[in-house]
Structure formats: structure tokens, C-alpha cells
Amino acid sequence: QMQLVESGGGVVQPGGSLRLSCVASGFTFSTYGMHWVRQAPGKGLQWVAFIWYDGNKKYYADSVKGRFTISRDNSKNTLYLQMNSLRTEDTALYYCAKDLPRSGYYFDFWGQGTLVTVSS
Amino acid sequence: QSALTQPPSASGSPGQSVTISCTGTSSDVGGYNYVSWYQQHPGKAPKLVIYEVNKRPSGVPDRFSGSKSGNTASLTVSGLQAEDEADYYCSTYAGSDNVLFGGGTELTVL
Numbered sequence: 001q002m003q004l005v006e007s008g009g010g011v012v013q014p015g016g017s018l019r020l021s022c023v024a025s026g027f028t029f030s031t032y033g034m035h036w037v038r039q040a041p042g043k044g045l046q047w048v049a050f051i052w053y054d055g056n057k058k059y060y061a062d063s064v065k066g067r068f069t070i071s072r073d074n075s076k077n078t079l080y081l082q083m084n085s086l087r088t089e090d091t092a093l094y095y096c097a098k099d100l101p102r103s104g105y106y107f108d109f110w111g112q113g114t115l116v117t118v119s120s
Numbered sequence: 121q122s123a124l125t126q127p128p129s130a131s132g133s134p135g136q137s138v139t140i141s142c143t144g145t146s147s148d149v150g151g152y153n154y155v156s157w158y159q160q161h162p163g164k165a166p167k168l169v170i171y172e173v174n175k176r177p178s179g180v181p182d183r184f185s186g187s188k189s190g191n192t193a194s195l196t197v198s199g200l201q202a203e204d205e206a207d208y209y210c211s212t213y214a215g216s217d218n219v220l221f222g223g224g225t226e227l228t229v230l
Contacts, residue, residue, distance in 0.1 A: 016223060028147070044224040045160075047218075050219070059217035059218070062218075095166075099195075104217050105156070105211070105212070105213035106211075107158065110165035110166055112165055
């Protein structure tokens with residue numbers, strides 16, 4: 001069955017960096033766009049970034065543009081999120097999510113998330 | 121861009137229907153038929169229940185339905201069941217390669 005497993009979260013100081021990973025299985029990863037979505041503790045969902053199935057196009061929320069980079073390695077069925085210049089407001093549970101075919105704006109299946117805490 | 125506006129809470133008795141609204145602008149909800157809805161139980165990942173305004177993914181009961189009028193989208197849950205108690209989030213494409221979520225609505229089954 002379909003699975004998305006995130007990892008790489010942890011505690012980091014403001015200004016620091018982290019790289020999140022999301023390993024996919026149970027579907028043809030290389031044919032689907034993928035998203036990162038975050039949820040601050042006790043708060044709502046916020047879209048972070050999207051990458052086309054082939055990695056050729058990437059889109060970011062204004063709040064992370066210039067600091068975060070989404071990428072993928074289709075040979076490893078893995079999605080990444082490189083997070084630099086982290087701020088306390090980036091503290092959240094980060095989910096990776098699969099998109100519907102030929103979309104770019106739906107979150108069809110979600111992982112369980114990895115927690116990022118930015119604190120001094 | 122601001123988040124879409126949802127009521128913080130909604131409630132209904134078992135068997136009843138409840139409708140949750142999601143209000144945006146002509147640049148997001150009103151401008152595209154790309155509204156989706158997500159159900160999130162406590163401590164769990166969200167689950168897609170409606171996409172493209174009114175389409176249900178395979179496996180989602182037909183008790184869940186969606187609609188849109190102008191800048192407001194709606195999710196209706198008919199024949200409420202205890203398992204429907206969860207947080208519900210709307211989302212839409214908002215142009216300029218941007219996606220917005222609503223603030224979420226906590227649905228209580230009385």
C-alpha cells in the first residue's frame with residue numbers, strides 16, 4: 001500500500017539549517033508532483049512548497065521563498081526539503097504529500113510528519 | 121495572501137447534516153474550481169475528502185459533498201456519524217503558483 005515516511009526533523013537554533021526527507025513507496029513516485037505542508041503546534045495547515053513530477057518546476061510559499069529548497073531524487077523515491085536561515089515561526093510538524101495527477105494544488109495522500117523545532 | 125475564512129467550530133447530532141463554509145476572494149476561491157477539503161482526526165495526518173469543488177476520492181462516503189457559490193465554498197456532511205468528529209480544512213489554488221488553506225473548523229458530533 002501507499003506510504004510516505006518523513007524524517008530529518010529535530011531541534012535547531014534560529015539561523016540554523018535542516019534537511020527533511022520523505023521516502024515514498026506503493027506508487028510510481030516519478031509520475032506525481034509532491035508537496036510539503038506544515039502545521040504549527042495547535043494551529044492550522046500551511047502549504048510550503050511543490051515540485052513537479054520531474055523536478056523541473058518548483059513553487060514556494062512567500063514565507064519560505066529564498067530560505068527553503070524543495071528537490072527530489074526519483075531514483076531513490078525520495079523528496080527533500082532543505083531549510084536554511086530557520087526562524088522560530090518555522091516550528092511545525094512538516095508533512096510531505098502526494099498530489100493528484102496533472103494537478104499542483106491537491107494533497108491526495110499524506111505522511112505522518114516530522115517535527116521541526118526552532119529554538120535557542 | 122491571507123488564509124481562507126472558516127468558522128472555528130460546527131456541530132450536529134448523529135444523523136443530522138452540517139455545512140462548513142470557506143470564504144475567500146475572487147482571486148482564490150471565486151477564481152478557480154480547485155477547492156479541496158481535508159479531514160484531520162487528532163494526532164493523525166489529514167485526509168482528502170473532496171477535490172475540484174465537489175468530487176469525492178475513491179473510498180470517501182457519499183455523505184460528504186462539496187459546493188461553491190461565488191467566493192464561498194462549502195462542505196456538507198450528511199447523516200452525521202461519531203467518526204466524522206474531526207477538524208476540517210478547506211484549500212484552494214490561489215493563482216501565482218500559490219495554495220491557500222482555511223484556518224480549520226472543529227466539527228463536534230453531539
